[in-house]
C-alpha cells in the first residue's frame with residue numbers, strides 16, 4: 001500500500017526481496033559468491049537502531065562467520081522516506097560485503113567508507129555499538145555492529161561538520177552556537 005509519493009508501507013516479503021537484490025548486485029560486482037539463504041530478519045524491538053550486522057569470531061581458530069542482517073520494523077511501516085529505507089539497506093549490506101572481503105572488524109572505518117563511496121551510499125557514519133555474548137568456556141564470540149544513523153548534521157561554511165543522532169539543545173538552538181573551528185555561524189540539516 002502506498003501512502004504518498006515518498007513514503008511506502010512494505011510487507012516483509014517485499015522488504016527482504018530488496019535486501020536480497022542489493023546483496024546480489026554488490027556481491028556480483030565484487031565477484032563474491034553470496035551465502036545461500038543468508039538470514040535477514042526484521043525486529044519490532046529495535047527503536048533507535050535501524051539495522052545491524054551480526055557475526056561471530058572463534059577465539060581459538062581465529063576464524064570469523066557472518067550470522068545475520070537485522071532491520072527495524074520501522075523501515076517497513078512508512079515512518080521513513082523510501083530513499084532513506086534504501087540507504088539503510090545499502091549501508092547494512094555494505095557491512096556484510098566488507099566483512100566478506102576479509103575486513104572482519106572494520107565497522108565504520110576507512111575501508112567501509114571507501115566502499116560507501118564506491119556504491120553511492122551517503123549514510124557512511126552513525127554511532128555504532130558492539131555487543132559481546134561470551135559464555136564461559138565458549139570459544140565462539142558473537143559481535144554486532146549496530147547502526148544508529150545520524151539524524152542531523154551540523155555544518156559551517158568553513159567545512160566543519162558534526163553528526164548528531166538526537167534532537168539536542170544545540171540542534172534546537174543552533175543560532176546560539178558558534179563553529180569550534182572558525183567561530184562562524186552554524187546551520188543544521190536533517191538527514192531523514
Ligand SMILES: [Zn+2]
Nearest residue numbers: 126128146147
Ligand atoms: Zn553501520
Ligand SMILES: [Zn+2]
Nearest residue numbers: 156158179182
Ligand atoms: Zn567554521
